[in-house]
Amino acid sequence: MNTHLQITGLSKSFEPPEKVVDQVSFSVNRHEIFALLGPSGCGKTTTLRMIAGFEPQDEGEVILNDRILVKSASGKPEKNSTGRNNGKKRKIFIEPEDRGIGFVFQDYALFPHLSVLRNVMFGLKNVPKNKREVRAEEILCMMGLRAFMNRSPFELSGGQQQRVALARAIAPTPELILLDEPFSNLDAVLRQSTRDEIRGLLKKAGMTAVLVTHDQEEALSFADRIAVMNEGRIEQIGTPEEVYYRPRTRFVAQFLGTTNLITAEAIGASALTEFGRINLNRPATGRVTLSIRPEHLTLEKPNPRIDNHLGEVVSKEFKGHDITYRVRIKARECLVHTDNRIHFRPGDQVNVRPLETGVVLEEPDVAVASTAKEVAV
Ligand SMILES: Nc1ncnc2c1ncn2[C@@H]1O[C@H](COP(=O)(O)OP(=O)(O)OP(=O)(O)O)[C@@H](O)[C@H]1O
Numbered sequence: 001m002n003t004h005l006q007i008t009g010l011s012k013s014f015e016p017p018e019k020v021v022d023q024v025s026f027s028v029n030r031h032e033i034f035a036l037l038g039p040s041g042c043g044k045t046t047t048l049r050m051i052a053g054f055e056p057q058d059e060g061e062v063i064l065n066d067r068i069l070v071k072s073a074s075g076k077p078e079k080n081s082t083g084r085n086n087g088k089k090r091k092i093f094i095e096p097e098d099r100g101i102g103f104v105f106q107d108y109a110l111f112p113h114l115s116v117l118r119n120v121m122f123g124l125k126n127v128p129k130n131k132r133e134v135r136a137e138e139i140l141c142m143m144g145l146r147a148f149m150n151r152s153p154f155e156l157s158g159g160q161q162q163r164v165a166l167a168r169a170i171a172p173t174p175e176l177i178l179l180d181e182p183f184s185n186l187d188a189v190l191r192q193s194t195r196d197e198i199r200g201l202l203k204k205a206g207m208t209a210v211l212v213t214h215d216q217e218e219a220l221s222f223a224d225r226i227a228v229m230n231e232g233r234i235e236q237i238g239t240p241e242e243v244y245y246r247p248r249t250r251f252v253a254q255f256l257g258t259t260n261l262i263t264a265e266a267i268g269a270s271a272l273t274e275f276g277r278i279n280l281n282r283p284a285t286g287r288v289t290l291s292i293r294p295e296h297l298t299l300e301k302p303n304p305r306i307d308n309h310l311g312e313v314v315s316k317e318f319k320g321h322d323i324t325y326r327v328r329i330k331a332r333e334c335l336v337h338t339d340n341r342i343h344f345r346p347g348d349q350v351n352v353r354p355l356e357t358g359v360v361l362e363e364p365d366v367a368v369a370s371t372a373k374e375v376a377v
Pocket of ligand 1: 014015020038039040041042043044045046047214
């Protein structure tokens with residue numbers, strides 16, 4: 001893989017010694033869309049602002065396309081031309097405007113008194129004056145905004161304004177685009193369509209991008225890879241499928257969606273649970289906490305010829321395309337999402353059957369976020 005952005009050991013305290021960003025490291029490949037996902041206050045925006053150069057870091061290094069943008073003086077001493085250690089620790093800080101980074105904010109930040117075309121031209125300070133208009137028109141055409149060129153920002157919908165903001169950021173062909181909660185001011189319907197359009201446009205332009213969001217669904221559908229942040233640290237980096245299906249920690253399991261947390265006795269490749277023996281995603285021994293998503297369980301009529309793991313349906317929530325059941329099994333409750341063809345009623349006896357392996361979580365567990373949805377079994 002071709003690493004385009006490399007972040008190493010980035011840290012920041014506003015009120016020492018409490019770190020709001022604590023040794024954050026990750027790399028983003030060329031043309032990749034990478035998301036920093038986490039609850040409010042976990043340090044996502046501060047990380048993004050340090051990459052952009054709007055916030056000085058306390059420690060760490062940012063390298064973009066083999067160019068050091070930021071380096072703290074606490075690293076190893078520099079070597080001189082003969083390869084000898086010269087004892088000096090050099091600090092590097094490239095100014096934001098010299099980093100080759102485009103930024104798209106939550107509030108679009110368009111100039112209200114300038115037309116769409118002039119807004120995009122504004123981002124082209126480094127292009128000769130006589131070429132700015134042509135370049136701005138080109139980018140607006142590519143982004144399907146040509147018809148709006150002479151309008152003012154207030155004559156556009158929120159989604160259109162956000163596309164103009166992206167056009168302005170992309171026009172100078174930056175090395176990297178940073179997007180800070182760019183869809184959060186849009187209503188639910190517009191948010192989804194704008195998200196799809198902007199993802200398509202970033203891919204079409206071959207951009208490398210880092211998105212900050214607290215919205216799990218947005219990160220899962222928009223990014224190629226996700227770093228899940230909690231209290232200033234990255235807990236897991238992976239593809240959307242990896243972080244959703246194989247969360248490493250309790251926090252990641254809960255933050256990415258509803259899950260059943262189950263304590264079980266593991267014996268190698270499987271563990272004994274209330275649902276009977278369940279295969280594990282990795283071998284383990286002794287007491288473990290497993291994460292099992294509700295859609296990875298199903299309900300069946302008890303079969304007198306097999307060893308059932310009997311539960312009782314406590315409640316049923318019909319949602320059209322699927323159904324959520326709350327089931328009591330051995331004095332505990334779990335959630336089961338089934339498709340809309342599996343019908344039981346509260347009070348029915350059911351067999352709870354796992355459809356997937358249980359995911360063994362790392363211990364010790366980290367604090368549970370307030371936004372997390374948990375059902376302990
Ligand atoms: N300039 C500042 N001075 C003091 N504290 C700050 C400053 N900027 C951010 N913080 C604090 O740092 C922590 C992390 O903030 P940050 O904005 O990075 O979080 P976030 O994950 O992006 O949250 P949100 O999604 O709510 O924007 C928060 O506790 C915040 O109050």
